[in-house]
Amino acid sequence: MIEQLNIFGGFVSLGLAVAIIAGILTLVAHVVLQRLRIDRFFWRPILLDLTLFLSFWWGLSIMVNRFLPLLIAR
């Protein structure tokens, strides 16, 4: 598992970096889903945002772990 990411010389926890990216993706998804009026299917639309954020975080952390080493190796 890759544990850290080099951002201009400073090494930060990959979990944190992925969480930030997941947060940005969630914001984008939030805007798109709002336009699609998808929130009418849920009692608590904020719960959808939270689930999306967690999904992005989890999914990205797996993808980064799988694909980043291949990228570096190339």
Add this chain to the structure above:
Amino acid sequence: MNREHLVKAFSTFLLLIIAAVLIVALWIRYQIQPTTRDGKVAADIVQVTPDVSGWITSVNVHDNETVKKGQPLLTIDQSRYQLALAQAHAALDSQRIALAQANRDDRRNHALSTLVDTETIEKGEEKVGLLQSAVANAQAALSLAQLNLARTVLRAPVDGVISNMTLQPGDYLTSGKEAFALVDTASLRIEGYFVETKIPAINIGDKADVRLMGVAGVIHGHVESIAAGIVDRERDKSANMLDNIQPEYTYVRLAQRIPVRIAIDQVPKGIRLIAGQTASVEILPHPGEAAEQRSWPW
């Protein structure tokens, strides 16, 4: 209307379940999996120390040079030790001559025992005994002088790499005082500092993947051993030998870290291991391990 309520209830319930599962998955991934960013490349460091004092007359190695066990590293001025050796030789010779003479006297005394009084014979025997001891003493002094002379050549105690070597001919070395460091390359290993909560998931022999900070490529190894103890920071000895326990108790407590020693099995080509480098360590699961101690198999 009813149908809409049903859809809302179902979808919200589904979201809740998905969110809960993801929270658990993330928790396991980041909090339970036995990985650490807090690891170091470690090696045993030999503090190369001269056994005799003196000026350095020649330096045979340079900084960061790889050396073999027994290789001469530097030579300390031998003049004084050669003189001591000559002195020891002379002392031994003189004692041997004296002993030879004492032996001759003793033999003569015994041959003429009817003419020589008992006291003289006994004194002669005593002298032979004393001189035999003196010869043994001089021989030991000679061996010591030879040893001191041999120790003027400082040799590598193990295979390794010289480190932080700035000595030049003319520098003075004092016996028993460290001159420079020699990194024992055979002892290179990874020390992973794992939080104590992750130790139950680590077993001796588990495979481990190690990544050096900012270096592509994975070093493969296995868990060799786990430290048997760390310092208790909350307990000191006071001046009168009674225990001094810290009275503070913080609400937010940080898990302590325990060193786990990872033996290196294989290093990819082009990766140079330097003692002190930062490393991330991941302990890989082994078959038949309890699921709750491990991450999910993603």
